Every structure is written in structure tokens, then in C-alpha cells.
Amino acid sequence: MARPYRSVLYIPAANARAMEKARGLAADAIIFDLEDAVAPDAKPAARAALAEALAQDYGPRARIVRINALTSAWGEDDARACADLPADAVLIPKVDGPADLDRVAALIPDTPLWAMMETPLGMLNAAAIAAHPRLQGMVMGTNDLAKELGSRTRPDRLPMMAALGLCLLAAKAHGIVIVDGVFNAFKDEDGLRAECEQGRDMGFDGKTLIHPAQLDIANAAFAPTEDEIALARRQIEAFEAAGAQGQGVAVVDGRIVENLHVDTARQTLDRARAIAELAQ
Numbered sequence: 001m002a003r004p005y006r007s008v009l010y011i012p013a014a015n016a017r018a019m020e021k022a023r024g025l026a027a028d029a030i031i032f033d034l035e036d037a038v039a040p041d042a043k044p045a046a047r048a049a050l051a052e053a054l055a056q057d058y059g060p061r062a063r064i065v066r067i068n069a070l071t072s073a074w075g076e077d078d079a080r081a082c083a084d085l086p087a088d089a090v091l092i093p094k095v096d097g098p099a100d101l102d103r104v105a106a107l108i109p110d111t112p113l114w115a116m117m118e119t120p121l122g123m124l125n126a127a128a129i130a131a132h133p134r135l136q137g138m139v140m141g142t143n144d145l146a147k148e149l150g151s152r153t154r155p156d157r158l159p160m161m162a163a164l165g166l167c168l169l170a171a172k173a174h175g176i177v178i179v180d181g182v183f184n185a186f187k188d189e190d191g192l193r194a195e196c197e198q199g200r201d202m203g204f205d206g207k208t209l210i211h212p213a214q215l216d217i218a219n220a221a222f223a224p225t226e227d228e229i230a231l232a233r234r235q236i237e238a239f240e241a242a243g244a245q246g247q248g249v250a251v252v253d254g255r256i257v258e259n260l261h262v263d264t265a266r267q268t269l270d271r272a273r274a275i276a277e278l279a280q
């Protein structure tokens with residue numbers, strides 16, 4: 001992962017004030033939303049406001065534009081507009097299969113594509129979607145998915161686990177970014193922290209967010225802790241020392257360290273370094 005995606009903040013493209021504010025927020029990435037957060041009557045104005053906003057400097061924050069589906073009245077105009085915008089990725093909603101990506105790819109020749117994973121068919125086709133040559137990221141759309149499944153919202157997210165796991169496997173198999181869904185109760189800090197930690201434990205790269213108050217919690221949850229960084233350094237040192245003695249296994253804190261653990265340790269240090277670079 002060349003850049004961190006711990007915190008990925010949605011901003012309605014109809015909200016010029018919020019788009020301006022985001023230039024100073026601690027978000028690793030921003031999703032400028034033309035889809036669900038923008039009312040039908042406001043879509044053309046939001047597209048124009050987005051073009052103005054993207055002319056501004058967003059620093060190191062990745063700029064992702066979520067268009068409307070091509071099956072909607074606005075999707076094709078959104079996609080054509082995106083072809084000329086300085087966006088780092090275009091996010092396609094409600095992707096059911098690779099053909100949905102092909103259609104957008106034909107309208108946007110250069111910009112990397114990301115997919116919203118939020119339909120039952122999308123879950124069943126996750127591997128084929130992740131394998132698409134233009135796809136670089138997946139975003140879980142847990143609100144739409146819950147609607148489609150008729151599932152209930154639970155703190156442990158048990159009804160979502162099969163879907164989260166399928167998409168995670170698909171993204172990891174193809175080496176693309178995957179970001180967890182939103183936590184709707186944006187004033188519930190403990191609830192958000194618990195859900196971020198669950199997503200981090202599962203292997204997600206970060207979490208999508210709906211309010212600036214959620215940024216610090218996600219940034220902390222998806223960054224390596226000081227203890228993890230220190231352990232990674234000790235594992236690498238111990239493994240190198242063992243190697244110098246002709247041994248392929250070291251022991252740190254009573255646990256074995258083999259070359260695969262050293263790979264993980266190096267990834268932890270790379271991640272910490274990339275996060276530190278963002279802050280400079």
C-alpha cells in the first residue's frame with residue numbers, strides 16, 4: 001500500500017463549505033459524493049461545484065469521486081465529467097460484476113477505478129470484480145447491503161460478516177485497497193472505535209466516515225501502535241541475529257519469528273513510515 005487509507009471521508013459534492021473545510025482535515029482520502037448524499041435536483045449543480053473544488057489543493061489527501069450508477073439519469077454525465085477532473089480515483093456505486101466496471105472504463109480512459117461493494121450480486125462476484133485490470137480499490141457499502149439483505153444493525157456486525165469476509169478475501173487476493181463501511185451514529189465515539197478495531201483486526205486498510213469528528217478515531221485505529229512498531233523492530237533484529245548464527249528461526253517474547261513474520265514486521269514499519277510522511 002503506497003499511501004495510507006485509514007480515514008476516508010465522504011463529503012456531499014453539493015456542500016461547498018464542507019469541501020473547502022476538508023482541505024484542512026486529517027483525512028487520508030476524501031470521497032466527493034455525487035450519489036446518495038446529493039438530492040436529485042441538486043445533481044448538476046453538485047457536479048459543477050465539484051469541478052471548482054477539485055481545482056483547489058487537497059495536499060496529500062487522495063481525491064476520490066463517487067459518481068452515480070450508469071443506470072441512473074446522471075451516471076453517464078458524471079463519468080464524462082470525471083474524465084477531465086484531477087481525481088485520483090472514480091468510485092462506482094452498486095457494482096454487480098466486472099461488466100459495470102467495463103462500462104465506466106470505456107468513458108474514463110485513464111483514472112483508476114474503485115468499486116462500492118454493496119449488492120448481493122456484487123458479493124457473489126467479488127473475486128471477478130477485484131480482478132478487473134482497472135480496479136484499484138473497494139469500499140464496503142454496508143448501508144445498502146443491509147437494505148438488500150434485510151439484515152439488522154448489530155454492534156458485532158454478525159449479519160455482515162460473510163460479505164465483509166468475501167470482499168476482503170477478493171481484495172487481498174488481487175492486491176488492491178479495501179476500506180470498511182460507514183458507522184452511521186457519528187456522535188457515538190465508543191461505538192465507532194469498536195467498529196474500527198473490528199475492521200482493523202479483520203485486515204481492512206481503513207474506514208469510510210461521514211463526519212470530521214470521526215477522523216481521529218479511525219486514524220488511530222488503523223495505524224500501527226507504538227508497541228507494534230517496537231515489536232516489529234525487535235523481531236527483525238532477532239531474526240537477523242539468528243540468521244547470522246545460521247538459524248532460520250528466532251524467538252521474541254516467547255513466540256517464534258520466521259521469515260513470514262519478518263515480512264509482516266516490515267509491512268508494519270512501512271505503514272508507520274507512510275503515515276509519518278503524510279504528516280510532514
Ligand SMILES: CC(C)(COP(=O)(O)OP(=O)(O)OC[C@H]1O[C@@H](n2cnc3c(N)ncnc32)[C@H](O)[C@@H]1OP(=O)(O)O)[C@@H](O)C(=O)NCCC(=O)NCCSC(=O)C[C@H](O)C(=O)O
Pocket residue numbers: 009010011012017018019021022033036037116118140141142143144145181182186210211212
Ligand atoms: C451527517 C451530516 C449531515 C451532519 O452535518 P452537520 O449537521 O452540518 O454537522 P456539524 O454541524 O456537526 O458539522 C460541523 C462542521 O463540520 C463540517 N462537516 C460536516 N460533515 C462534514 C463532512 N462529511 N466533510 C467535511 N466537513 C463536514 C460542517 O460543514 C461544519 O463545519 P463548520 O461550518 O466549519 O462548522 C454531515 O456530516 C454529512 O453530510 N455527512 C456526509 C453524509 C454523506 O456523505 N453520506 C453519503 C455517504 S454514506 C454512504 O452512502 C454509504 C454507502 O453507500 C452505503 O451504502 O453504506
Ligand SMILES: [Mg+2]
Pocket residue numbers: 036093116118141143144
Ligand atoms: Mg450505498
